[in-house]
Amino acid sequence: MDKFIPVNEPNIEKSDIQSVLKVLKSGWISAEGNNVKLFEEKFSKFIGHKYGITVSNGTAALEVAIQSLNLPKDSEVIIPNFTIFSNAIACLKNNLKIKPIDCNKFDWNMNIELILKNITAKTKLIIATHIYNYPIQIEKLVKICKQKKIILMEDAAENFGQVNKDKKYGSFGDISTYSFYANKQITTGEGGMITTNSKNLYKKACNLRNLSFGKIDRFNHDDISSNYRMSNIQATLGLSQLKRIDNIVKKRHLIGRQYHKYLSSNKNIFIPNPTNNNLKNIYWVIGILILNTKLNMNAKYVMKKLKEKNIGTRPFFWPMHRQKMLKKMSFYNSKKFPNSDYISKYGFYLPSSLNLTKNKIKYISECVNEIISK
Template sequence: MKQKLKLNKVNFFPVSKPTISKQDILAVNKTLKNGWISSNGPEINKFEKEFSKLVSRKYSTTVSNGTAALEVAIKALGITKDDEVLIPNFTIISNALAVLRQQATPVLIDCNLENWNIKIEDIEKKITKKTKAIIITHIYSFPNDMDKILKICKKYNILVIEDAAELIGSNYKNKKCGSFGDISTFSFYANKQITTGEGGMISTNSVSLYEKCNSLKNLCFGSIDRFNHVDIGWNYRMTNMQAALGLSQLKNIKVTVKKKIEIGNRYYKELHKNKNIQILPPSNNYSKNIYWIIGILVKNKKINVKKITNKLLSFGIQTRPFFWPMNEQKIFKKLKIFDNKNNKYPNSQHLSRNGFYLPSYLELKNNEIDYICNIVNKVIR
C-alpha cells in the first residue's frame, strides 16, 4: 500500500534545524543578566581561545558571519585589484563576493564528481603571474585533498584561504579542517555543527594577520586617537551573547559530529544501492565523511529533479537544491564578471541541476530516516 503523510508539525521533516540545549539557553541568559550583550564581554575571548584549540590554530577572532570572515581574510592578506584569486565554481557566492569586494579578480575552477570539491588537476591550468591566492572551500561532506593543494600553492607561492565553514569538527588525515593554509574561515549559521545564530570565525597562526583581522572587523579604530581610523574596515563584530551560545555548543562538538556520522551512515546504507542516485560514502582514503548535509545527486538525466523534490515535499520531506555555479549567477552575468564563452564547467553545471539535500538535523530518529529513504527510493527509480 502506498504510504501517505499529511503535512503537519509532527511529521514534516525540514532540511535542517538547530539543536539548542538547556545549557545553551542558560549560557545566553547569563550574559543578559550580567549585561554583557554587545561585542565586549568575557565570552568572546573564551570562545576564540577554545575554538583555536579545536582547530589547532594559535589565534582566532570572531566575526558577524562566514561571509564577513572571508571578506576580512581577503583584505588582511593584502589582496588588491591587480590580483587574481582562484575559487571553486561550485560553492556559495560568498567566495566570489569576498574577492570582488577588494576589486580583485575571481578565477573559477570546476568541481570534481568524486566528492564535489575543487578539481585539483585544473588548478595549475588557471595560475597566472597575477594569481595571489586561492580559496579552498570544503564542500558539504569531505575535505579537499590538502596535501596535493598545498604542494601546488607552495610551488607557485600562492596564499591559501581555507574555507572550512561546512566541516567544523572534521579531520583531513590526522589534522583538523581549518588548520591549513595562511588563514581559515568558519561559519556558525543555524545549520552548522556549532551555531551562534549568525556568526563566524577567522583563524591563523600569524600574529600579524590576527591583529590585522581584529582591526578590520572593528572599523580600524586608531590605537592612539580612537576615532582617527587607520584603514577602511567594517563593523563585523560578534556579540557576547552569540559567543556564549557558541562556547556552550563547542563543548558538544564531538557528540554532534558523532551523531551526524550516524545519520549519514544510515542514509548511505539505505540509498547507495539505488542506481539512479549518488550519495557520498562514509569515508575515502584521507578522511571520514561527517555528513554536514545529506546530499544526493540524481544520475539519471531522464529524471526531472524538480518534480522529484516536489513529490518528496508532498510526503513531508523538505529538500534544498545544491549551490548554483558562480559562472551562471544572474548578477555576475549582468556584470560580465566571467568569460563563459571560453570557459566551461560541466561538473558544476551537472551538480547544481541534479543535486539536493535531505533532512539531517540531530533529532532525526532511525525510523524517520528509514521512512525518508523508503520514499526517496520509491520516487527515484
C-alpha cells in the first residue's frame, strides 16, 4: 500500500456536516442550544435509562458520575487493572481508594472471581469497564452488587450499541458513562455522556458538570465542580450519528469477521472470535495478541514493522500497576497482575475504521501473518 492506513478515521457523513452547518448558521453553538437536551433524551432512551447528562469527554463523565455518588472519603472502588487511566483518575480526584483487578488473558475484562475475593466492607463501588471486544459478564456483577449492596457503574465507552438479550449495555449500571471521542462508535469529536434511572443522581450530575450554579443566586455556587458542558455543535453531530448506530455496529462486526477469517489460522497469535460464550464481539478495535513468545518479538517490534508497511497500530493499555505515578501510592504492595503484564507487552490493535475496504483488511492481515511467523 502506497498510502498510509491509519488505525482509525472518524466516520463523518454528508448528513453530519449538513446538520452541524445548520446549527452554526443558527447561532446556537453553546451548551444552551436545544440539541443538547434532545441528544440526552434520545441517547438515554436508546440505552434504556431515564436520564442522560452530556459532558465534555469520557473522563469528565467518569469524574462527574463518581462525584455525584457522594461516597465517603477513602471508600474502596474496584476498577480494572487493564484499562484507560481515566478510571483511576476519576477515583483519586474524588478521594477514593482504587483496588485494581487483573484481567482474563483472552477476553481482557476483569476476572469476576478476583473481584469477589477483593470485596471488603469498605468496597462501595465497582466500575465495570467493557474492554475492546467482549462485554464483561455484567449480569454476574449485577447479582454481586445487589447481594453486597455495592453501587455498579458501567463504563460502556467501548461497547456502545452492544446488546445483551435485547438489553443495551450501559443499562445495567446504577449509573453509566460513555465517550464520543473520534474513535468511538459515534463521535462528537470530544464529548461524553452519563445515564441513570436515578432522578437524584441526574440532578446532582447536571449541577456538577455546570459549575453548580446557585438555585437562588446564580453566582453563589452550591458545590466544588467544573465546567464540563457539551456544546450544541457537538450534540448536533452526536444526534446525527446516533441515527445510524445500528448500521455502525453491523459494520464493526463485518470488519472484525473479515480480520478473523484471515488471521485466525495463524497459531502464533490470538484474535478474538466473533462470539464468546454467547457474547457477541463488538470489535471496537481489532486487538491481537502474540502467543508464541519463542519468536522473540513483542508488540512494539511488530508495530514498528507494520509501520514500515504503511499500517498504523496502537499498543494495548498500559496497566495500572505499571503507571509511574500510581507506584508512589500503596494500592499494590506485592500484588501480581500476570495477565495485564502479558497482554500489555504482547497486545496491540490494527486499523478498524468503518471505511476499511476488504482489500485493505486482506493486505493488513497478510502483513501481520508475514511478520509474526516461524
